[in-house]
Amino acid sequence: MDVVSQLQRQFVDYSASLYREGYVDDQFNQLQQLKDESNPDFVVEVATLFFDDSGKLVNKMADALEQPSVDFKLIDSHVHQLKGSSSSVGAARVKNVCITFRNFCEAQNREGCLICLQQVNHECSILKNKLQTLFRLEQQITAAGGSIPMH
Amino acid sequence: MMNSSCNVSSSSKPPHVLAVDDSIVDRKLVETLLKNFSCKVTTAENAMRALEVLGLVDEQQKSLDSTDSKVNLVITDYCMPGMTGYELLKKIKESSVMKEVPVVVMSSENIPTRINECLQEGAKMFVLKPLKPSDVKKLTGHLMIEESQ
Numbered sequence: 001m002d003v004v005s006q007l008q009r010q011f012v013d014y015s016a017s018l019y020r021e022g023y024v025d026d027q028f029n030q031l032q033q034l035k036d037e038s039n040p041d042f043v044v045e046v047a048t049l050f051f052d053d054s055g056k057l058v059n060k061m062a063d064a065l066e067q068p069s070v071d072f073k074l075i076d077s078h079v080h081q082l083k084g085s086s087s088s089v090g091a092a093r094v095k096n097v098c099i100t101f102r103n104f105c106e107a108q109n110r111e112g113c114l115i116c117l118q119q120v121n122h123e124c125s126i127l128k129n130k131l132q133t134l135f136r137l138e139q140q141i142t143a144a145g146g147s148i149p150m151h
Numbered sequence: 152m153m154n155s156s157c158n159v160s161s162s163s164k165p166p167h168v169l170a171v172d173d174s175i176v177d178r179k180l181v182e183t184l185l186k187n188f189s190c191k192v193t194t195a196e197n198a199m200r201a202l203e204v205l206g207l208v209d210e211q212q213k214s215l216d217s218t219d220s221k222v223n224l225v226i227t228d229y230c231m232p233g234m235t236g237y238e239l240l241k242k243i244k245e246s247s248v249m250k251e252v253p254v255v256v257m258s259s260e261n262i263p264t265r266i267n268e269c270l271q272e273g274a275k276m277f278v279l280k281p282l283k284p285s286d287v288k289k290l291t292g293h294l295m296i297e298e299s300q
Contacts, residue, residue: 027281034183034284042183050176080230084259085176088281 028090
């Protein structure tokens with residue numbers, strides 16, 4: 001197998017594992033389909049925006065949870081934001097943690113919120129690494145003169 | 152007052168859509184989806200900014216000059232801090248200048264009362280997030296119908 005085919009195989013396998021393991025859902029595939037010659041970096045751009053945004057939101061939530069009097073409504077609004085953006089990019093695991101997180105906000109359960117905050121942070125980190133790996137594979141394929149297999 | 156500033160004969164002018172959303176990720180997504188359907192896009196991060204773009208703030212008067220890049224459709228998120236998408240919709244429909252502009256409301260939450268309230272207030276469509284290309288295709292359909300009237 002030549003280099004391009006090998007890389008393409010790696011890409012397909014890696015991509016499939018992300019879906020299979022629930023890191024991303026079909027919405028991510030929808031984003032991949034939006035890439036074209038005029039917009040080749042679209043998914044990378046959106047992913048970058050997402051991780052910047054989620055980082056800021058996580059910090060805001062952490063601050064709010066450290067206050068002597070916790071404003072659960074405020075935290076909930078941040079979680080709602082994160083849930084929305086994770087849904088829009090297809091970050092399925094992050095989105096699912098947000099659903100649980102919102103329940104804890106509603107119940108005004110600080111402990112539960114802290115656990116969810118940790119989980120959300122963790123899932124964002126993992127996803128960031130996984131997508132970096134995926135994007136790197138894409139770059140390697142393109143650099144080797146191949147085309148990126150679509151679903 | 153006639154809405155359409157586009158002559159049918161010179162309708163190669165791309166439709167101008169104003170997309171309002173407080174989420175930077177969603178703004179990027181809706182902008183790309185709309186551009187893929189050949190729309191010119193202006194984004195706003197909140198309703199106040201949207202009203203500025205539409206020329207509906209205080210004594211701002213937007214002249215219906217053909218040189219103005221007139222907005223042909225507004226798509227707005229429902230849940231936004233400050234003025235909500237619903238309130239923005241109402242302001243647009245209450246304005247004598249902008250009330251004919253089609254407005255589409257998006258939301259991540261499927262709440263029938265919310266949907267009905269927006270449709271009753273004159274929204275052309277209510278779309279559930281996350282937005283997909285098929286959604287955008289549908290709403291550009293509304294655009295074209297408006298323009299040909």
